[in-house]
Each structure stands twice: as structure tokens, then as C-alpha cells.
Amino acid sequence: MISKDERQFAIKEIIGAGAVRSQDGLRKLLKKRGASVTQATLSRDLREIGAVWVNSHDGGRYTLQSAEELPLTSFGSQVISIVANETMVVVHTLSGGAGIIAEIIDRLKSSNIIGTVAGDNTVLVVPRSARRTPEVIEFLKTTLIKGIH
Amino acid sequence: MISKDERQFAIKEIIGAGAVRSQDGLRKLLKKRGASVTQATLSRDLREIGAVWVNSHDGGRYTLQSAEELPLTSFGSQVISIVANETMVVVHTLSGGAGIIAEIIDRLKSSNIIGTVAGDNTVLVVPRSARRTPEVIEFLKTTLIKGIH
DNA sequence: CTTGTGCTTGCATAATTATACGACTATTTG
DNA sequence: CAAATAGTCGTATAATTATGCAAGCACAAG
Numbered sequence: 001m002i003s004k005d006e007r008q009f010a011i012k013e014i015i016g017a018g019a020v021r022s023q024d025g026l027r028k029l030l031k032k033r034g035a036s037v038t039q040a041t042l043s044r045d046l047r048e049i050g051a052v053w054v055n056s057h058d059g060g061r062y063t064l065q066s067a068e069e070l071p072l073t074s075f076g077s078q079v080i081s082i083v084a085n086e087t088m089v090v091v092h093t094l095s096g097g098a099g100i101i102a103e104i105i106d107r108l109k110s111s112n113i114i115g116t117v118a119g120d121n122t123v124l125v126v127p128r129s130a131r132r133t134p135e136v137i138e139f140l141k142t143t144l145i146k147g148i149h
Numbered sequence: 150m151i152s153k154d155e156r157q158f159a160i161k162e163i164i165g166a167g168a169v170r171s172q173d174g175l176r177k178l179l180k181k182r183g184a185s186v187t188q189a190t191l192s193r194d195l196r197e198i199g200a201v202w203v204n205s206h207d208g209g210r211y212t213l214q215s216a217e218e219l220p221l222t223s224f225g226s227q228v229i230s231i232v233a234n235e236t237m238v239v240v241h242t243l244s245g246g247a248g249i250i251a252e253i254i255d256r257l258k259s260s261n262i263i264g265t266v267a268g269d270n271t272v273l274v275v276p277r278s279a280r281r282t283p284e285v286i287e288f289l290k291t292t293l294i295k296g297i298h
Numbered sequence: 299c300t301t302g303t304g305c306t307t308g309c310a311t312a313a314t315t316a317t318a319c320g321a322c323t324a325t326t327t328g
Numbered sequence: 329c330a331a332a333t334a335g336t337c338g339t340a341t342a343a344t345t346a347t348g349c350a351a352g353c354a355c356a357a358g
Binding site for chain 3 (some may be wrong): 329331332333335336337338339341343346347348351352355
């Protein structure tokens with residue numbers, strides 16, 4: 001029996017090799033490695049590992065996120081706290097960490113966030129509307145602190 | 150009536166803004182801009198412009214290919230938008246794409262263009278005269294956007 | 299003009315992917 | 329231990345995306 005983590009690791013290997021063009025194709029490759037799961041599970045796995053579907057002339061394939069768009073994992077530890085008032089969210093980071101965190105937030109392209117400004121250890125995050133502030137807080141906490149993987 | 154090139158140009162702008170989560174959502178946004186097409190056409194468009202589907206915690210979204218993963222032949226895909234005021238044209242590109250686009254514009258040696266300045270994702274193009282601005286816009290749109298794929 | 303070729307698109311539908319739900323397991327709490 | 333909670337996954341199916349086909353159009357060749 002292969003664990004979920006092992007399976008997702010195998011998926012990364014297989015996708016990294018560059019030959020996956022459908023979830024069902026991936027399912028068959030995994031079966032050869034002893035991981036028999038359904039397409040439904042793979043749909044969930046691909047979302048969890050942040051897989052990317054790239055369209056191209058010949059139809060497209062899955063890839064992994066490039067290093068540039070990936071750094072959520074390693075930089076979450078920069079974040080010290082996330083606090084807010086009615087109209088603005090403030091993310092405190094380790095000294096010098098604000099730039100990278102702001103960049104990460106920008107790349108998440110949340111529709112609830114208009115923009116960010118970074119100082120040295122503080123990032124101001126501007127919600128689309130004051131009403132969205134709670135959602136933005138929740139989103140940032142989840143993304144930057146908790147569910148990193 | 151909007152041409153296919155104009156539509157695909159608009160699609161890049163919209164996707165670049167980061168809020169497209171389905172082809173049908175994109176269809177509705179395009180409709181507001183006067184481009185009424187079916188989901189089938191958008192499926193084809195997205196393949197032709199090499200759009201990318203990125204899975205994430207919140208379900209995923211479309212993005213454009215980053216400079217790194219683009220074939221060298223398709224610089225035009227770097228261009229997201231071309232806008233201008235009376236005296237200046239601004240070409241907005243994907244992150245990191247301004248340098249190469251400015252270089253291309255320089256090499257075209259248009260007599261209507263005095264010079265260019267590139268930032269990271271923005272190129273300023275200076276027309277020879279304010280009166281030439283419309284021609285420069287047209288020239289850039291034709292050269293950088295049409296007939297690329 | 300007529301025919302032929304290539305391109306674009308909508309329609310209908312096939313193919314693929316996402317998800318609601320329930321079953322099952324492991325873990326925690328009282 | 330019993331109950332509550334959280335996590336995983338298959339089944340069935342909903343939702344979304346891709347595509348075969350034919351129509352329409354522009355344009356070139358004869």
C-alpha cells in the first residue's frame with residue numbers, strides 16, 4: 001500500500017518527465033508503480049501539488065510549477081503575523097522579508113486583493129473592498145502560514 | 150466586428166489581470182468588450198496563445214506562459230497590451246519581457262519612433278511626433294501582435 | 299464567373315476534469 | 329470505551345473543456 005505522500009511524490013516524478021497528457025494517462029502510469037487510484041483522486045492530487053496544464057500546438061500536457069512561481073513553501077516562515085483594520089491588512093515579516101512576501105502575494109493574484117506595498121519588514125495589502133477584508137485575512141493566513149506544503 | 154487577432158489580444162489582457170477561472174467566465178468578459186464567441190472558440194484560442202491552467206488552493210485559474218517557457222519564436226506572446234496617451238506609447242509585457250520587446254522594436258527601425266526605454270514589464274516608446282502616435286500604435290500592434298503564432 | 303483552397307466559427311457532443319456524498323479509518327476528547 | 333473530529337478515497341455525476349463536422353467567408357487560380 002502506497003501512502004498519499006508517496007503517491008504525490010511519484011506524480012511529481014512522472015509529470016516532471018513530461019509525458020502526461022490526461023489524468024487517465026497518469027492513472028495508468030501510477031498503476032505500473034503499484035498505486036491504483038481513481039481519476040477523482042488524481043484530480044485532487046494535481047490540485048494539491050499545484051500542477052499546471054500547459055496548452056500547446058500539439059494539445060498540451062501537465063507540468064510542475066516552475067521555481068519562480070513556487071516559493072510559497074520556503075518563504076512562509078518569513079511571516080510573523082497578519083493583522084488588519086477595516087480597510088487594510090498588515091503582514092509583519094522577519095527583517096528584510098517583506099519584499100519576497102509581497103511578491104508572493106502578488107503572484108497569487110487573488111481577485112480580492114488590489115495590490116501590495118512592501119517596506120522592509122511590513123507588507124500592506126489592500127483588499128478590493130473593505131467588505132472583503134475578512135476574506136483577505138483568511139486567505140493570507142491560510143496561504144502564508146498554515147496550509148503550505 | 151472584432152477580428153480574431155484582436156480577440157486573442159483581449160484574451161491576453163484579461164487573463165493577465167488574473168481573474169479567469171473558466172472559459173465560460175472568459176466568454177462573458179469578452180462579451181462586455183464586444184467580442185461574442187462561443188466556448189468552443191475560446192478553447193481553440195487558449196490553445197493557440199499557449200495559455201496555462203494553474204491549479205491552486207482556491208481551484209485554479211488561467212495564466213499566460215512566462216518568458217522562460219516560451220519558444221524563442223514567439224516574442225509576441227510576451228506582449229499583454231499596448232496603450233498610449235497623446236505623446237507616448239506604453240507596451241505592457243509579461244514580467245521580465247520588456248527588454249526583449251524593446252530590442253525588437255529598436256531593430257525594426259521605424260522612422261516614426263525616436264526611441265524606447267524598457268523596465269521589467271513595461272516599454273515606453275517615444276514617437277517622432279505626437280501626431281505620429283496613432284501610426285506608431287498601429288505599427289506596434291501589427292508587428293508585435295498580429296501574425297505571430 | 300466558377301472552382302478550389304484555406305481559415306474561422308458555431309453547433310452538437312465526446313472527452314476530460316471536478317466534486318457532492320457516503321463509507322471507512324485513524325485520532326482525539328471526555 | 330464511546331463519541332466526536334479529521335482525513336482519504338471511490339462512486340456517480342456534474343461541470344468544464346475539446347473536437348468532428350459543416351457552413352460561411354475571403355481570396356487565388358483557371
